[in-house]
Amino acid sequence: MNKEQYNILVSRFYNYIVGFKESDGNYCKLLEEKLEHIKRVASNAIFIANKEKWSEEDCLIAELCGLYHDIGRFSQYKTYKTFSDSKSVNHGQQGFSIINEYQLFDVLEEKDAQNILDAVHYHNSLNLPESLSESSVRFTNLTRDADKIDIFFMLTEAIRTNSLDSHQDLLWNLPMGEANPEIVKKLLNNSQALYSEIKSGTDVCLLQFCWLYGMNYKSSLLKIKENKTVELISSIIPKTLETQKCIEHIDSYILNLLAYL
Ligand SMILES: [Fe+2]
Structure with missing residues (x-):
């Protein structure tokens, strides 16, 4: 071309x-x-x-x-x-x-x-x-x-600008609430969660974290890191033992991958 x-x-x-x-x-x-x-x-x-x-x-x-x-x-x-x-x-x-x-x-x-x-x-x-x-x-x-990076960006931008209330569709109009144990299990196993398993806004966040395992290019994770994606999304997730474990897991997954970039 x-x-x-x-x-x-x-x-x-x-x-x-x-x-x-x-x-x-x-x-x-x-x-x-x-x-x-x-x-x-x-x-x-x-x-x-x-x-x-x-x-x-x-x-x-x-x-x-x-x-x-x-x-x-x-x-x-x-x-x-x-x-x-x-x-x-x-x-x-x-x-x-x-x-x-x-x-x-x-x-x-x-x-x-x-x-x-x-x-x-x-x-x-x-x-x-x-x-x-x-x-x-x-x-x-x-x-x-590139598409997924922008879906993350829209959510993190709403968090960054405190405008999540008017962008509830990004969280499927669901209250944050508890994490579905099925999604937690998949996240900790580095696998993909299913849309049908989403029961709360917290689940939407965790399911999107699972997408990071399916990113095809390391440079995509670099962009995710640059946008402070995990940090910002984690800030709206209600903290429990399970969700903390998930956040630490995904954080170290990215750090490990980027260490070899
Ligand atoms: Fe599309």
Whole structure:
């Protein structure tokens, strides 16, 4: 990919989403927030790609993966008035279809187009299909990390600015409360917790800590550390013997990994 192709793809993205503005020329609040998320994910993607010393060309592709990853959110929201995939459509699949339908990538070489298409398609899937090429896996994993970093960022930013009360959706509108022992067990076993196990805001925090085991690039953990993610999220978790154990466990997990960076 060259810079010219990159510029065309950036323009095409903004030209596509402009159609979702309200009659007053602005995006509605939720789409505006989604666009901010998209921009931060794109910038996280560049951060990781740079830190991982990817080539200049791959850094451009990584940024475009971030920019396009949630393109499906716009039509999802317009049609269904929700960002809940379970109540509407899979937004990764939706993004993939839109890019194909509007032929947004027709200026790219086949392999570059496929890398971004796969990253969009699978950024939100539970597992990656085994048939995915090595190069698509590389970009998809980077996009998944960049996306998660921003989900952490939104929560830590609300904590940092004392505005958690008006962002209760970040904690699934649940009171902090007790930690589900199932999630505690998984966190202490370095494994992933299930959304169905979430019973409190504390569980949301602990489940997100489990994501750190699934981060694909060490540079992603570096960003997590730089943002003081564990420290800030820990500050809102009610302290019990179990939650203290969890916080110490995840803290030393990150420290250990970063020691070898
Ligand atoms: Fe997404």
